[in-house]
Amino acid sequence: MKVLVATEKPFAPVAVEGIRKEIEGAGNELVLLEKYTDVAQLLAAVKDADALIVRSDKVTPAVLDAAANLKIVVRAGAGYDNIDTEYAKGKGVVVENTPGQNSNAVAELVFGLLVYAVRNFYNGKAGTELKGKKLGILAFGNVGRNVARIAKGFGMDVYAYDAFCPKDVIEESGVHAVGSQDDLFKECDIVSLHIPATAETRQSINYALVGQMKKGGIVINTARKEVVNEPELLKLMSEREDLKYITDIKPDADADFAKFEGRYFSTPKKMGAQTAEANINAGIAAAKQINAYFNEGCTKFQVNK
Template sequence: MKVLIATDKPFAKVAVDGIRKEVEAAGYELALLEKYTEKAQLLDAVKDANAIIIRSDIIDAEVLDAAKELKIVVRAGAGYDNVDLDAATAHNVCVMNTPGQNSNAVAELALGMMVYAVRNFYNGTSGTELMGKKLGIHAYGNVGRNVARVAKGFGMEVYAYDAFCPKEVIEKDGVTALDSAEELYKACQFISLHIPATAETKNSINYALLKNMPKGALLVNTARKEVIDEAGLALLMEERADFKYVTDIMPAAHAEFAEKFAGRYFSTPKKMGAQTAEANINAGIAAAKQIVGFLKDGCEKYKVNK
């Protein structure tokens, strides 16, 4: 069996070493495709792969067509919208993610961006503090729970809304559970977004939702670019000079946001949530273990396609 690591943003060497240890201990071969610049390189590399570990790399129908021996793809991370799930199912390929492995890294980034924003992007002027402020967590999964944990350390009042998480699960963490996104956005000066990009959530963070946030509002997006209605957000920021937006997923309209809302907007050049040595190692080794479990024992615990 051949396991391919296909990453245009490579894992750290220690992560690759850990993956290799898991794969070779199971008696499988490990192959590497790192920092590739053309899709043709990926198409060639997958031809004889039985399993693939990826990060933000695109696995679409064309890649699956080329991968005749492929049985499983594991996305090292929580989000998996870079994999065509329907095409994978049609090709009888199992797709998994590695939930929870990047959660602390993303949570620390979200809080770090909050500090950066409330201190006016470290421009030397007087800002505000996080202590005592109301933070709303939109989606209370692995990342949301870590955000709550860190935010409580800052002394913030933490609220959450998650359509799929029981209120008692949220409240046992000392977090106030609210009944709707609308209620969350009305109550909280700060919102940290952790919803996935689905047909239901795309463009759902829109003008109508955001306009009700309290004065001095801050929206932090370490989730997905697609969930933001950029036109609606831009309109709101034009109307409200008190509204700030920070993200680690650069908007399509980045140049417009940077020009119009200087001092109230910040985006990292690339997605940064999982860019820590610890998350890199954790997610990569988890992916390797899941592949071995699937190939040896048929374990499908983290399967995300039907």
């Protein structure tokens, strides 16, 4: 089988070697398309591929139509909104992600950004501490659980809401479970977003929801840009000079948010999974999942059933 690794932003060399060891060790062929600059290069490379590993690369209907032999696509990471999963399903192509492989990296980034924010971006003025503050975690999956673990080390009071995670599971982790998103935003000083971009969540972080936060509230988004209603958040921040918005996903309205000096920060690019460890973990997990699919028909991590 031919396995194509198509990465506009390549894996680290050590991750590529790990992927190669897994794929070639199982008797399959590995082909690399790195730092490509035009989708035509991807369309040409995928024509005879049986499997595809991507990072944030877009797998569109055009890509899927060009890949006559394609059987499986694995997104090396948790989020998979860069892949047209329904179109893939219609063509009989399995789509998988690698949940949990980047979760600690994202959780650590949350606290790197939070310390920066509460210390006023290190501008020399007195800030605040995280100890004793109420942290709300919106979605209690792999990343959310790691955020809770680290927050306890800071001495924070941790709350969570997840529509799909039972209350007792959240509370077994030593976290307060609340009954709704509204309750989370009303109760907490800081809310960290870890929801996927779905039909239900897109634009859900809006004026009404965030407006319920206490004075000095902070929203931190290391999830997906699409979950934030940017025009409504801009309006709210114009009206409330106490709110801060911190993210590793540059908004479309970056220039407009930038006018809130001392209350807004975005990294230049998405940074959640940008650690050597996460890069290696996700890449090798993707390779192992492809081998498991070809050898055993395993679809444990399929997201388009």
